Amino acid sequence: MASSSFQPIQGMSDLTTPEIYLWQMVESRSRDVFQRYGFSEIRTPIMEHTKVFVRSLGETTDVVSKEMYSLEDRGGRHLSLRPEGTAGVIRHVGGQGQEAAELRLYYMGPMFRAERPQAGRKRQFHQVGVESLGAPNPASDAECIALQHHLFNEWGLKNFSIRLNTRGLPEDRQAVADGLRAWLRPRLPELCEDCRRRFDLNVLRVLDCKQEACQVIVDQAPPVTEFMSEPARVYLDEVTRLLGKLSIAVTRDPKLVRGLDYYAHTVWEITHPALGAQDAMAGGGRYRVTLGNRVIEGVGFAAGLERVMTALEGEGITAQSLAPGPNVWLVSMGDRAFEENLELLQMLRRHGIACGMDMNGRSMKAQMRVAGKSGAPRVIIRGESELENGTFQLKDMQEGTQEDVTMPELMARLTPLRVQ
RNA sequence: GUGGGUGUAGCUCAGUUGGUUAGAGCGCCUGGUUGUGGCCCAGGAGGUCGGGGAUUCAAGUUCCCUCACUCACCCCA
Incomplete structure (x- = not known):
């Protein structure tokens, strides 16, 4: 501990x-x-x-x-x-x-x-x-x-x-205290120790005593408004x-x-x-x-x-149930893709998309695990071949489906996910 | 201020009448061959047992002190 x-x-x-x-x-x-x-x-x-x-x-x-x-x-x-x-x-x-x-x-x-x-x-x-x-x-x-x-x-x-x-x-206060005391005085012996103390210090408190015995008595008392x-x-x-x-x-x-x-x-x-x-x-x-x-x-x-x-x-x-999660998670294969993704990450954030990626150089499998745990509904995957073609693998984590998209297509799919 | 309960891994807890390297589940990390999460399987990391003192050959386990958490009283949101 x-x-x-x-x-x-x-x-x-x-x-x-x-x-x-x-x-x-x-x-x-x-x-x-x-x-x-x-x-x-x-x-x-x-x-x-x-x-x-x-x-x-x-x-x-x-x-x-x-x-x-x-x-x-x-x-x-x-x-x-x-x-x-x-x-x-x-x-x-x-x-x-x-x-x-x-x-x-x-x-x-x-x-x-x-x-x-x-x-x-x-x-x-x-x-x-x-x-x-x-x-x-x-x-x-x-x-x-x-x-x-x-x-x-x-x-x-x-x-x-x-x-x-x-x-x-404020001017009723004394009358209320007096009235309550007058009513309680004959029943004083039946009240708990705390209440007998309250009787002198702050009579009103007798009204909300937690002792059952006191409650039974107090329930019969006239409402304070009467005083x-x-x-x-x-x-x-x-x-x-x-x-x-x-x-x-x-x-x-x-x-x-x-x-x-x-x-x-x-x-x-x-x-x-x-x-x-x-x-x-x-x-x-x-x-x-x-x-x-x-x-x-x-x-x-x-x-x-x-x-x-x-x-x-x-x-x-x-x-x-109120915890906000990222909209997108980026996964990179290799150093070049990592750096490209770092740039993409910032670009997406400037567009109002909440996104994240692994910064620890982990394996793709591990990156996917983290992506899954992040709760992000979409994952962008980039490796050598995507860099070659200038495309992005966009995966729907819920459905498990994936498509190869160009930059304009990527933005069109992600824009609806924007926060605010 | 007063009284009860509890403090063992990140979390929830097991730990028999004191006896060898302190356990489980969940979580975490790494794997289950070429670039794909959740399920499953295997392995791994992680604890000075809240802290201090005492008794004992031996204390997570007994005793005392202390700190913290928790619930209740007084009172209040």
Whole structure:
């Protein structure tokens, strides 16, 4: 096995062939979809002042309190690797110093969280996400969910489900916590140890406890919306209604909890059955962040690409099936033919044909073996007699047939194979 | 941070109660006579058994430490 000096950092990995084809497919189709919805790309730095994350995500959230990669630079500045994408975008928008009118941005790239790795959880992971700023109304939330639904379909996913809930307005938060505590207090002895701890620290978390015993109790609890103000309930109903109009199937789930402090109103999560314990493939919600005397409002989502890849494979979409191969393979007999083929190789490539040939001076038999493995549908064979006649043997690897062609004929047969 | 599982060839794994030069399948390379792949046949390369220490005449096999991978918890995408 490789010694540790050849391994990347724990929880971080090299992404290469063949999986990379799945990543490239997801990335390029994402750009297509985002363009159709009028979103443009933003690439924020991977590192920010630590306070950028603290002020957006909340000081007490686990993500900032114990999962950030933080360091102090030589100037004594406190910096952190970004654990998610929204905070950087909010920083960017806040810096504009003006009301951001209908700003629609998307991003994709690596995020970092110092957690223990497990299925669907890496320390360097990747997200693609969007932020729709400055349109604080239910239609905007519904559009965002519709975009995400469209995006997933475009990637090839079918079996995902969308769970929808509301976090309520920031001013509802205390009422929700109080209401839930009041209901749970008499049942406290029946809850698991973790939940008794959560009861004080973060009651909402009791709702999504994985212990069966806790679930039985929590299932009887009143929905969180019951503790919220009228506007919060109306907002959620309106989002739900609009999604119905757009034929996007969602499940209202009053037990859905999302952990970051910036959420206000709508929150949702998308799960996929192929995922295992960490079955959330993507999450999103409406948020409200106060920066000085400005309030930045937006709605957005992020999808975890490592989890998306697992889901795609679960639905039979494999990296192997997306791997591009050469259109043509060149086989040479003898040094002269080799050099002629080297020239032909370049010429064909300039014409947009993906082609390759053996560079190791191997026997013809070996070259044919490599040609077969390359998956190229056509092979060009040249030896002394072809050089003599100025022709090419063009072989169809599928059929096993072969014909002797001239240069113009060769080009006419190969042009349809061009990539792009 | 806590707990379980696993580390033997490029990959997937066998390796009996510790005992001679560590195996298989797949992959890779070379051949099976003149210039033709896939199938078949033959041969070959490739491993300090994750690393370190201990016990023993003898350790892939036992014990301790360490590193990594993996799954789960906390929490999140």
